[in-house]
Amino acid sequence: MSYGPDAVARDEGGRAVFVAGAVAGDRVRAVVDREEERWAHARVVEVLEPSPDRVPSACPFAGACGGCPWASLSYPAQARAKRAGVVDALARIARMGTERAEALVAPLESPGEPWGYRNKVELAVVRERGRAALGMHAAGGEGVVRVKSCMLLDKAHAGAVKSVAGALTYLSNSHGLDLERVGIRVSRRTKDVEVALWDRPGAFPRAQAAKVLADALRPTSVVRVMQKGPAKARRIAGVECLSGAGSWGELVGEERMRVSAPSFFQVNTRGAEKLVELVMEALRPAEDEEAMDLYCGAGTFTLPLARRAGFVSAVESYGPAVRDLRRNLETAGLDNVDPIGGDAGREFPDTDADVIVVDPPRAGLAEDVVRRLSEQPARAIAYVSCDPATLARDLARFEQAGTFRPSRVTPVDLFPQTFHVETVTLLERA
Numbered sequence: 001m002s003y004g005p006d007a008v009a010r011d012e013g014g015r016a017v018f019v020a021g022a023v024a025g026d027r028v029r030a031v032v033d034r035e036e037e038r039w040a041h042a043r044v045v046e047v048l049e050p051s052p053d054r055v056p057s058a059c060p061f062a063g064a065c066g067g068c069p070w071a072s073l074s075y076p077a078q079a080r081a082k083r084a085g086v087v088d089a090l091a092r093i094a095r096m097g098t099e100r101a102e103a104l105v106a107p108l109e110s111p112g113e114p115w116g117y118r119n120k121v122e123l124a125v126v127r128e129r130g131r132a133a134l135g136m137h138a139a140g141g142e143g144v145v146r147v148k149s150c151m152l153l154d155k156a157h158a159g160a161v162k163s164v165a166g167a168l169t170y171l172s173n174s175h176g177l178d179l180e181r182v183g184i185r186v187s188r189r190t191k192d193v194e195v196a197l198w199d200r201p202g203a204f205p206r207a208q209a210a211k212v213l214a215d216a217l218r219p220t221s222v223v224r225v226m227q228k229g230p231a232k233a234r235r236i237a238g239v240e241c242l243s244g245a246g247s248w249g250e251l252v253g254e255e256r257m258r259v260s261a262p263s264f265f266q267v268n269t270r271g272a273e274k275l276v277e278l279v280m281e282a283l284r285p286a287e288d289e290e291a292m293d294l295y296c297g298a299g300t301f302t303l304p305l306a307r308r309a310g311f312v313s314a315v316e317s318y319g320p321a322v323r324d325l326r327r328n329l330e331t332a333g334l335d336n337v338d339p340i341g342g343d344a345g346r347e348f349p350d351t352d353a354d355v356i357v358v359d360p361p362r363a364g365l366a367e368d369v370v371r372r373l374s375e376q377p378a379r380a381i382a383y384v385s386c387d388p389a390t391l392a393r394d395l396a397r398f399e400q401a402g403t404f405r406p407s408r409v410t411p412v413d414l415f416p417q418t419f420h421v422e423t424v425t426l427l428e429r430a
Contacts, residue, residue: 001081003089003388004419005069005139006041017042020139021063023073024081025051053077058115059151059417066139067121067152068417075114079413082421083108086388086411093392094399106410111274114416116155119250120267123165123182125172132172134165134182152417157186157193160217164195167216168209175205180227183261185248189269194221194248196261201226201237210243221245223261236262236320247324252276255303257328263321264297271414275424276304278410279357279382282426285309289354292378294344294369298324301357301384306334313349315340348372356381364390367397374401381427391423398427405430 002008007022009030021044022028030042047054055074057063062071070078083105090101124137124144135144146165149158164184171177183196195213210222221244227234239246239260247258250265253273259265266272279301285291291309296302298321302314306329314337316322322341329337340347344360345368356378358365364387365373373381381404385391391409398404404427412422 001070001073001077001085001419003085005066009042011040015039019044022047023051023054023070024077025053061136061145061147062417064139065136065145065147067136067150069139070419071417075416078114078416079108079110082413082419083411085419086409086421086423089388089392090395090409093389094396104406104409106408108411108413108421109274109278110413110416112268112270112416115151116153116158117270117414117416118150118152118267119154119187119269120183120185120265121150121153121161123161123168123184125179125181132169132177132179134169134172134179136161153184154186154188156188157184160184160186160193163216164213167212168197171205171208171212175208177205177209185259185261185265187248187250187269189251190249190256192221192245192249193217193219194223194244194261195219196223196225197242198225198227201228204240206240206242214243219244221248223247225261239320252300253304255299255328256331257298257300257303258324258331259298260320260324263318263324266300266414268414271412271422272300274412275384275414275422276301278412278424279384280304280308282382282408282424283355283357283380285355290351292349292351292353292356292376294348294356294358295360296325296339296357297321297359299328301359302337303328303332303334305355305357306332306337309355310336312337313340313351313353314338315342315344315347315349317341317343317347345369345372352376353378355379357384358382359384360390362387362390365394365397370394370397371401374398374403376403379429383423383425383427385423385425386420388421388423391425395425395427399430402430404428 006018009017016039027049029046032042034041057071087101091098135146150161181198185194222242224240226237228237285308291312293314296314408426414422
């Protein structure tokens, strides 16, 4: 399996061919739909001999919807492929070699169930023949797939997708509602259900939207998130509460958190708890120590750090998340945290930390941030990553700086039925 939705074959010349719809070990008939000098892409027409790892998909929409591209791969095979992908990235991109990478990477942690683990899904919105259609994103990225339920969403709320899509399709076609996307967040623990309507500033049927969603789903919060700017550089112009609490609440371990619709939060709550557990076990912060939490979001790691360390400097660039962090700290009664709004490079704390957590976006750490971290007197850094390639690049930069070396990389499966894998890396002083 590639680090992507496809399996990998080789043609007669040794060129890699990424095959959509195949799993490792299949023998298939496929049609090439894209050719490049060093690689090609193909789509399965017929499975001639199924792999021992091929299983019937539990989701009837798996081939059409883009949400679970590995649904036909057995879960043990998914686990092996994910760990192998992390090893491969460290061996090739960080140039550690296979032997060292194998020794560094721990067995994959699987904190939840293979299905029904998500607390959030997003619906795509398209216009077909002048009418709005809402559903799951189609495989390949164009169009939507209308589904009765989403098997990745928490089982207690699996039908929320159909209810919300139906209600908003009706409203869009009768009231001129022009949505860009719709987010649904649910929690089995707090019973919170939030629907976030993403659109552009302008006229909006607020009362009608709140009513039609209340009739369909009875959410605890309905919000409108307005965006400005071009498609690839959207910025939040405002958030309106249409009904209910105006935010979504979740229980992560012993911490009760509230998160606004634009803020990032892990889509797998049990997975988030495993990440916190691994980070705290790796760092073992003490009461007399100072901690730093970069890219801290709404406080997933900040809150447990603050309960163990003497003081925490927490940096987050996204305005809505900073506001969520302040609210969560106040609710938790924690006053030993300095929430800092801004880019981690420009607002790097002017302090000497003993332990550090970094949880950057998929792009990883800026080179300047790696340098600043390498100048810290900290005894350990916990690096939480959602992309093995950028993790490997950054670990190579840390080793080049010479202060910190990775001592353990633990893959965590927050996203079963997909190729994505989270990792927690412990970096100790060289």
